[in-house]
Amino acid sequence: MFNINRPAITYLLFLLMFVSMFKCTEKQSTAPDDTTVPSVSITSPSNDTIVSGNVKIIADANDNIGIKNVQFYIDSTFVFKDSESPYIYDWDTTPLNDETICSLYVITYDLKMNEGISEIVTVTIDNSLPNAEITNPIHGSIVSDSVQVSVDANDNIGIDQVCFYINNNFEFSDDKPQYEYFWDTTHLDEGNLFTLSLKVIDIAGNESVSDCVIVALYKFTEPTLWMNPVLSELSQDQTFSIDIQVENVDDLFGTSFELIYDSNLIKATEGFLGDFLGDDVVSIIKLDPGLVSIGISKKAGETGNDGSGKLASINFQALECGSTNVEVQTDENKLVLQNHDGKSISGFEKLVIGRTRVIVE
Numbered sequence: 001m002f003n004i005n006r007p008a009i010t011y012l013l014f015l016l017m018f019v020s021m022f023k024c025t026e027k028q029s030t031a032p033d034d035t036t037v038p039s040v041s042i043t044s045p046s047n048d049t050i051v052s053g054n055v056k057i058i059a060d061a062n063d064n065i066g067i068k069n070v071q072f073y074i075d076s077t078f079v080f081k082d083s084e085s086p087y088i089y090d091w092d093t094t095p096l097n098d099e100t101i102c103s104l105y106v107i108t109y110d111l112k113m114n115e116g117i118s119e120i121v122t123v124t125i126d127n128s129l130p131n132a133e134i135t136n137p138i139h140g141s142i143v144s145d146s147v148q149v150s151v152d153a154n155d156n157i158g159i160d161q162v163c164f165y166i167n168n169n170f171e172f173s174d175d176k177p178q179y180e181y182f183w184d185t186t187h188l189d190e191g192n193l194f195t196l197s198l199k200v201i202d203i204a205g206n207e208s209v210s211d212c213v214i215v216a217l218y219k220f221t222e223p224t225l226w227m228n229p230v231l232s233e234l235s236q237d238q239t240f241s242i243d244i245q246v247e248n249v250d251d252l253f254g255t256s257f258e259l260i261y262d263s264n265l266i267k268a269t270e271g272f273l274g275d276f277l278g279d280d281v282v283s284i285i286k287l288d289p290g291l292v293s294i295g296i297s298k299k300a301g302e303t304g305n306d307g308s309g310k311l312a313s314i315n316f317q318a319l320e321c322g323s324t325n326v327e328v329q330t331d332e333n334k335l336v337l338q339n340h341d342g343k344s345i346s347g348f349e350k351l352v353i354g355r356t357r358v359i360v361e
Helices: 006-028
Strands: 041-045 049-051 056-061 066-073 077-082 087-092 101-110 116-117 121-125 131-136 146-154 160-168 170-173 180-184 192-201 207-209 214-216 226-229 233-234 239-253 252-259 267-274 284-289 291-297 305-318 322-328 336-338 355-360
Touching: 041 101, 056 066, 056 101, 066 355, 077 087, 077 284, 077 355, 116 214, 131 192, 146 160, 160 180, 207 252, 226 322, 226 355, 233 239, 239 336, 267 284, 267 291, 284 322, 291 305, 305 355
Parallel strands: 049 121, 233 355
Antiparallel strands: 041 056, 056 087, 066 077, 066 101, 101 116, 101 121, 131 146, 146 180, 160 170, 160 192, 192 207, 192 214, 226 239, 239 305, 252 291, 252 322, 252 336, 267 305, 284 291, 322 355
């Protein structure tokens, strides 16, 4: 039988294990190191673009063994590090002055700390809102047929597009100066009010909304007595004027009518004759609280006038906040439009009556 020395065997086994581990370590240490540089680039925003508001800086990074992180720099200042794809930094540009030029780049490291650097992306800051207003038609006016909606739009860097809205519904967009839209009203109901507005967008993506313009649609296919403007919005103590006009009348020789309104909110201050019936007429304009009485007649032996024009203008002053209508009384014998024979003008039974809505704020 063999005489087994247990301590000697234990030592021998330990020595064999050590040698084996050393060989494994030697094999690993002789493996080549990873020296492949990772690739990285900024995919958004694009180079030489204009940016505004909150900008997402998006980077694309790739490596043969894996990306450790991507670091974002603005004008050589480290601002953010992202370790998970997609690599994104939300950059708030609002504290910066308009027309500031910024240089963006990213640095990425792979799992072996190899470094990759992107090309520089240059952007220009613009956070100024564009401006736009409707120059035609004017607020409170009468429109019909095809209406040319004209716009004055401006911005410090340039307009991308102007969007046209009717009653908050998108109708058209125009990206070419003189921004305009030809609005076809022929299929719409007469007598309704319509609200026109704009949304203007500049080339940086900033956008703003214009003030509204409210107009009334009258096609004037029948004899019409109407008020211009159809809407007047003003402040206390402000003054405004209302024109009383006729459209499509035949042989109008004389007229009398009354305007009524809420005298607690506004008061009539002055009245003037229009030129439709001429200068050599018999006339009266009487101003009472809540009531304006108007009478105009040509002289005997003359003929009536045809067509359209202004009968009178009345100036008002706003007194208190609220809303009221200035309108023609249509009760029997309160509204008269006669021809040279003393008869009601042709089509009088179809006369369309307008009114002016007054809002004092």
